[in-house]
Amino acid sequence: MEHSNEDTLANEAALRFCGSADYRLEVCGGGTNNTTRHLAYAGQAYMLRLYNTHEEWEKAAFEHQLLIALRRLMPGLPFGIPQPEMGAAGVGLIRLENGKLAAMFRYLDGAAPDFGLPAQAEAFGRAAGQLSGALEQVEQQEAGLDLPAYPPYYALAAAHPSCPLYEVLRFCWEPSDEFAGCMEALDVLGRQLEKVIPVLDKLALLPHQLIHGDLNASNALVTPSGEIAALLDFEFVTRDLKAMEPSVCLWGLLPEAGADEQAEARAWVSLEAFWRGFIEVRPLSAAECRVIPELMQLRSLDVFLHFLGRYRDGVDDASMLLRQIPDTAARLGQVEKHGERLLVLLEGQ
Structure with missing residues (x-):
């Protein structure tokens, strides 16, 4: 079965974060800026993100730094926010062989909203x-x-x-x-x-x-x-x-x-x-x-x-x-x- 380039990159990132091929990736809905996949590994659910808009480390690193600070300083927020996960990679942000950046976040549960309500x-x-x-x-x-x-x-x-x-x-x-x-x-x-x-x-x-x-x-x-x-x-x-x-x-x-x-x-x-x-x-x-x-x-x-x-x-x-x-x-x-x-x-x- 032929895989798309996005699938190849997602598998490269998943292997880096999981440390083995014992994971499952599923296509999910995403925005226009990034490629996202559901990632299941070791009984946990994650979201895998490939950054498509840019390959600038400092931009993505600031996002991760802020999310970690926000969770630490504001534990009482009444809603969830993404949290970077390191996995086997030892870091929450990696650069793939083709230069793209990739990150793994803990899965957040919920449904798509209807703001017409x-x-x-x-x-x-x-x-x-x-x-x-x-x-x-x-x-x-x-x-x-x-x-x-x-x-x-x-x-x-x-x-x-x-x-x-x-x-x-x-x-x-x-x-x-x-x-x-x-x-x-x-x-x-x-x-x-x-x-x-x-x-x-x-x-x-x-x-x-x-x-x-x-x-x-x-x-x-x-x-x-x-x-x-x-x-x-x-x-x-x-x-x-x-x-x-x-x-x-x-x-x-x-x-x-x-x-x-x-x-x-x-x-x-x-x-x-x-x-x-x-x-x-x-x-x-x-x-x-x-x-x-x-x-x-x-x-x-x-x-x-x-x-x-x-x-x-x-x-x-x-x-x-x-x-x-x-x-x-x-x-x-x-x-x-x-x-x-x-x-x-x-x-x-």
């Missing part, structure tokens, strides 16, 4: 707020914590080494034939990028702390009762605006572009429930609340730059970027469409 959305808000508070305390208490390798969202010029902003704008205004069908969406992205660049310095003056930076339904698990069982994937943790954490979450909860009136109303109920849960445990200042719509726009632009960078680096072929361009442009439009209603909600905390 207001109760789950509110639980997600509370958990996001609790994590925000915990990350702030870890930053204050862990004197030896390294500096995060990822830049804050507002540092767009440093968002991806393969995406200097002048080249991104040129890509938006003068796309190659391969992306000519996305001209309208690219125009939206280019105009928003030009609009946001002058306000980045103003955003940088707001309160900062460590943030997860990528909290969404794909990075959460729920219990049978709908509470948050675990928050996952701390790969992109960085020091950023405190208000950026809920902004990323709200961005993911916006009504879909083109949704009918009933679907839009349901999305707003969940969005409001999330915000209620978040501010219950993590209030923000009026100044922070006012910029959240701008930060949601920034999230769209950062996602676009992330996938443009993956395409330029050869990590993805054009098909992934062709999907992301209209999606991020549509989300920009949704933030603009719902901007006034968002501000009423946010400033009414």
Whole structure:
């Protein structure tokens, strides 16, 4: 039976971590940034991760350092977080023969959430707020914590080494034939990028702390009762605006572009429930609340730059970027469409 390259790499990593071939790997659902496998060994369940976005040791090492500190300093968190496991490798992070990084984490139980259910959305808000508070305390208490390798969202010029902003704008205004069908969406992205660049310095003056930076339904698990069982994937943790954490979450909860009136109303109920849960445990200042719509726009632009960078680096072929361009442009439009209603909600905390 022919194995894919991902299977070969996963088996190389599993053998290193387990120390023998007496293990079982199973394909599981994962995000677009990494390859993940269920790993069963010696009566224990683990998650194996192969890092696809980068091969930079310091980025993954910071994630592991933070997770260990978070577990040690914040043992009372009401949800699980990933914990690196060393196994036979003796270290929690290894480099494979082809240069890729791999890690093994203890398996966390739970089901995929449905944030269309207001109760789950509110639980997600509370958990996001609790994590925000915990990350702030870890930053204050862990004197030896390294500096995060990822830049804050507002540092767009440093968002991806393969995406200097002048080249991104040129890509938006003068796309190659391969992306000519996305001209309208690219125009939206280019105009928003030009609009946001002058306000980045103003955003940088707001309160900062460590943030997860990528909290969404794909990075959460729920219990049978709908509470948050675990928050996952701390790969992109960085020091950023405190208000950026809920902004990323709200961005993911916006009504879909083109949704009918009933679907839009349901999305707003969940969005409001999330915000209620978040501010219950993590209030923000009026100044922070006012910029959240701008930060949601920034999230769209950062996602676009992330996938443009993956395409330029050869990590993805054009098909992934062709999907992301209209999606991020549509989300920009949704933030603009719902901007006034968002501000009423946010400033009414």
